[in-house]
Amino acid sequence: MTEGMRLRQVRKSFGPLEVIHGVDLVVGEGEFVVFVGPSGCGKSTLLRMIAGLEEVTDGDIEIGGKDVTDLDPSQRGIAMVFQSYALYPHMSVRENLGFGLSMANVPKAEIAAQVDAAAKILKIEPLLDRRPGQLSGGQRQRVAIGRAIVRKPQVFLFDEPLSNLDAELRVSMRIEIARLHRELGNTMVYVTHDQTEAMTLADKIVVLRDGVIEQVGTPREVYEHPANTFVAGFIGSPRMNLLDATVQGTGKVMVAGDEIEVPSIDTPNGENVTVGLRPEHLVLSLAAPGTLQATVDFCEYLGGTRYVYCQLADGQNLIAEQREGEDLAVNKVVYFAWKPSELRLFNPHGIKLV
């Protein structure tokens, strides 16, 4: 796989405050990379540094093997789609799409051809002569994406492009973006808060926290083998249950007074570890002592599935997802089991144990 983009020890400070602390990342050509992380972790800042809108304090950025760290945004071979669309309100859709090319002194006929091609891909041909003010939110978003396509960039940058749309439109635009990626085959970097967008669109998910990369991996890797408790708790909704446990000899830990079996680890007895269990992996039963015991706090019925909120004997909370079975009364005592392969274990520093 050839290289689409590379970040090398990229840092960013705003005055004395460093917000990106040395990020290393390699993105293959044509890969769809999604940045996720809590609000304020630096996703937008990182994306804007790639775009050239924010100066890089330290480190290098390469796009297509070329160092672009000090290049003007228009020279980097990137195009960006903003959360707020950022269309030029005084220009028609046609002029919006063609503006970049006209700035590059491309001949008029060629601009027209490219604009028509992009409009066709996004099915916005009937809108070409309107102003942005005369478009709906979804249509504006298409125009914003169209403006990016016309630039024929090596790398597309998206900063939460769908978060201003309503839920239904968001789903259809998500599918549209996936289709676009398939058709154009460009490298794409996509920032989002939305777990579903991240899981469905990404070839590679980058989980950020406080300006540091916590894990890079495919959606499956990040979901099934989180590198640490932060990633485990961040990816997935509802989040993975992270339970405090104490090591009791090889292959055994104590959680809230119940002994559970874990893969054998060489952690000393009495050490505190964290057990991770996804809600959908917990199998609920009413009478099976010997596994994890809990009392029901309340249930959320979502139609296809149900979330059962429970409390362990020592007060820790636990969420289980249940696809069938009758409703559970509050304060009912229940028992949980799981397949050993689905249990995750983290050391006292929150790092994944084998």
Added chain:
Amino acid sequence: MSAVARHRRQRQKFWGGFGYHAFGIGAALFFFAPFAWTGLASLRTGSEAQQPPLPPWPTQGVSFDTYAVLDTFGAGIWQHTLNSALVALATVVLTVIVSLLAGYGFSRYRFPLKNVFFVLIIATLMIPFQSILTPLFIILAKLGLNNSLVGLVLVYVTLQLPFSVFMMRNAFDAVPREIEEAARIDGARDLKLLVRVLLPLVMPGVATVAIFAFLNSWNEFLAALILLSDNDKYTLPVLMTAVRAGRLGAINWGAVQAGVMVMTIPCLAVFLILQRYYMRGLMAGAVK
């Protein structure tokens, strides 16, 4: 039943609309009346112009005598109109250019003491300009610009700038940063960025600045009176005092009316031309 209700609703709508428009027309007439009065009065013949002002319209046939009389004052009305027009236009152009750049700078760049400078500029609005006329006069004299229209333009621009910079900074602050960033990604830089992308978006601000600069410099009297000493460099307001003072104690009211018309029409024209840039909702559809 529903037909009756619909009928009643239509009637209400008609009378509602009627009242709305009647009030609008009334208000428009109220503001138009002084112009009409002066305009009509200026068309009276020379002898009629000296008579009591009622009725205000010409009764002995329309004539342009009063305008001919007006032309006999000073260096001729064309010369003074040209003086005023040159001064006003130069003031507008310079004020718009400087405040556009300054407003952009204050809105978008970070530099030390930015807010201090901005407050200082705004604070000069608190100084009555009459109080600095003497130093201004001395400075212009040192620069060899006293008794020159260029000097007058510089004074007007200076007086106009604090308000204009403030206006333009607000106008640029209202332009979402993302639009500018999108334009930078599209390859628009510096002057191209300002002219092709930002200028259309701050046009309401520019129109406001231009209108104020025009009106203030076109109508300004005191500085022009003090800084200009040559008769044929007078701007219209200064000329008008000569007309108003009359000759040999006799005031030619017809010439005064004509002078008022000559001074008013360009103001109206400028306002009517620029007011369409006040269009609301220009920014609609840019973001969100």
